[in-house]
Amino acid sequence: MLQLFGACKLDETIYDQATPVNAIKSRSDLEFAMIGVYTHLNATPGFNRDITWALHPYADDLSSIAAFEAGNWGRKALINSGTPFVNSVYVNFFATIRDVHGIIDNINKLDPDADYKAKMIAEAHFIRAFCYFNLVQLYGGVPLVTASVDAGSDFYQPRASVDEVYALIFSDLADAVTNLPTRTTQPAAEFYRATKGAAQGYLAKAYLTYANYLDLHSRSSESAAYYEKARDNAGEVISSGQYQLIADYGALWDVSKEKASYAEVIFGIPHMRDPADLTLSGEGAYYPAHLLPATYPNSTGLPTRAGNGFVRVQPWFFEYYNKGDYQNDYRVEKTFLSVWIDATNKRHVAYPLPFVAADTKEAQAFIVKYVDGAGLSTFGHENDLFLLRLSEVYLIKAEAENELNGPSAVALAAFNAVRARARQANGTPRLTPADVTPVSAGTKEDLRLKIFDERGLEFVAEFNRFFDLIRMRYRNTGKSMYEYQFSTFLPSLTPGLPKVVANAWAGGATEATNIIPYNAKYLLWPIPANQMAVNPKLTQNPGW
Structure with missing residues (x-):
């Protein structure tokens, strides 16, 4: 059954009424239903609160001493399969997928003109892929639901493999690339909704993440093809001319200029x-x-x-x-x-x-x-929360090319485009950060770590750090950056917060709530306990 929330900021208008499935009789009804689907993404269990509350403190860059959300938020060691956000995030993504299928059903029933039908299905596919991309990174393999569920459906689906989930993501995004409008041809009333650039940018990011997954799971012989696809799709977004790096990095965060930032922002949560x-x-x-x-x-x-x-x-x-x-x-x-x-x-x-x-x-x-x-x-x-910016697409291209060919001219040019913008400052050029040269780039492994560091600064508090930690390798090993940071680097630092002694800084450099010993179980969230209680075919992630 299609169930929609009633409000979403897509054209700065608040919609008070939902459009139930049996009320969808026209193209206008379909548009309101699509707006309702997007509402899931900026709802409380989505990017308005739960998923960002959960992810930011469980990386290594931010921390929290707050004691709320049943005392578990900000305290990685206290997470378990019954933690509220572990379930709310899972349920919200699947609710979004459910409503996407309701829209697809109604498009087919109404049978609008072929171009409109292709565009709406492509947009539905983008949202479904977006949800599964987040689910597979957080939980690993999850049940694949690809059609509406009714009384005759099998409600108890087992977990699909990670490979199967990514296959659906790639297929859905490929359709979205083909049939969604570009940013500059998108109707003004659809501002904030998915575009061809968003689909292709996420396709590049998904290919890169899957290639990383293959490398970390002793399947490096399969990864090159996906690095190539990541590089090429990122390159097409860059060369499309649809997006540009905002000259002043600081202007991205000026709330009064927010809409203008979407010249660089490829997809965001409004x-x-x-x-x-x-x-x-x-x-x-x-x-x-x-x-x-x-x-x-x-x-x-x-x-x-x-x-x-x-x-x-x-x-x-x-x-x-x-x-x-x-x-x-x-x-x-x-x-x-x-x-x-x-x-x-x-x-x-x-x-x-x-x-x-x-x-x-x-x-x-x-x-x-x-x-x-x-x-x-x-x-x-x-x-707004900017989830994909052009600067990330440049770094995706640099990373994928580096994994294929080391610090080539192509990789360095993409990497240095991000640094060149940073040097522009607010119109008074600076000398730092300097371009990386063939000499300073070092080896493939050296440049990989430089890319990790560059992402660490460029995207602070933009919903990337935890995913970067769990997907990227430390040098040329099967060890993730998450494992390296939590088993080697962070333990080498003096624990505790800094303090002033004799009018100088002293003490430690870490706040303790999320700096705990490495445990491989934290590479994935647990499958929610109440989902396992109602679906006997679900299995739990290792260590939980």
């Missing part, structure tokens, strides 16, 4: 200040409230006009991007809140930056990408 609903189920984003501190004034929609600082930057991570290649990188100051003045005119300075005695010393920096002083409530902010 949010809006919704005066009709100031609850958790409204149209707004929570990001400013939880990523900004209470001492940063006029930055959120909270009654105090400042955040609660539930999520903070790991001290080691901010320190890493203040030295070496990234010293004086413009992206650092536009990503991290590290020096600021509070409402009492007191200066705050975060580790490891120099300070004077009168400053308030902060053990952790914060994220400043999401600021909305005009927000209406804790969850009432305008800030």
Whole structure:
């Protein structure tokens, strides 16, 4: 049965009524139904809250000392198959897939003209692929549901293999590439909806991720074909001319210029200040409230006009991007809140930056990408979540080419395009970050780690770090970056938060809630316990 939520920011309009399946009689009804499908993505169990709350602290770059969501959020060691978000995220993606199938059924029943039918089915396929791409990365193989379920259906589907899930993703995205409009031909009323560029960009990302999967599972003889497809599809997005890197990286995060950012943003989750609903189920984003501190004034929609600082930057991570290649990188100051003045005119300075005695010393920096002083409530902010930008497509091309041919001219050109934009700053060019040359690139393994680091800064708090950790290899081994970071690198750091001793920084460089010993089970989330309770054919992931 098709069940739709009633509101979504797609053309800055709030839709109060859902379109039930038996009410779909026309093309207009189909359009409202499609809007309802997108609503799942920015709903509370989706990218409005649960999936981002869950993923950010379980990587290694951000942490949280907040004790909510049954005390489990931000505490990786306490996750289990009964943790609420483990189930809500799973259910929300499958609810989206269910509603996609309802739309496909109605398109076939209404039999509109061939071009419109192909476009709507392609858009449905894009959303289904998007859901399965997230599901397979989080949970591994999951049941493949490819048609509507009714009373005569077999409700108890076993888990498909990872290979089978990716085969469907590739097929769905290929159809979307063929039949979706380009960004510049997309009707204005469909702004924020999927395009050919979004489909091809995600196809490149899915091919790359699957190739990584093959390498990490002793199947490297199969991976080259998928690296080639990733490189080539990324290259076609770049050469299409449909997107461009915004000249000023900082302008991407200016909420007043947000719509203009979609010259670079290929796919994003929209949010809006919704005066009709100031609850958790409204149209707004929570990001400013939880990523900004209470001492940063006029930055959120909270009654105090400042955040609660539930999520903070790991001290080691901010320190890493203040030295070496990234010293004086413009992206650092536009990503991290590290020096600021509070409402009492007191200066705050975060580790490891120099300070004077009168400053308030902060053990952790914060994220400043999401600021909305005009927000209406804790969850009432305008800030979109950019899930795929052109800069990532450049880095996908660089990574795939490097895996095929090492640090070739093609790989370096794609990598350096991202650094060249960073050097432009806000119109006053800088010298850093410098281009990587054939000499400084080193080996294939060296450039792979440089790409990992570049992604680490370029996409902080953009829903990438955890997936990068679990998919990328550490040098030329079967060890993931997740395993390397949590079994080797992070244990080498002094534990605990920084502190000031004798007017200088001392102490540790890690906040403990998500820096725990490596355990392979954390490469996947557990299959939710209540899903296993109702479906006897489901099996649990290793270690859970």
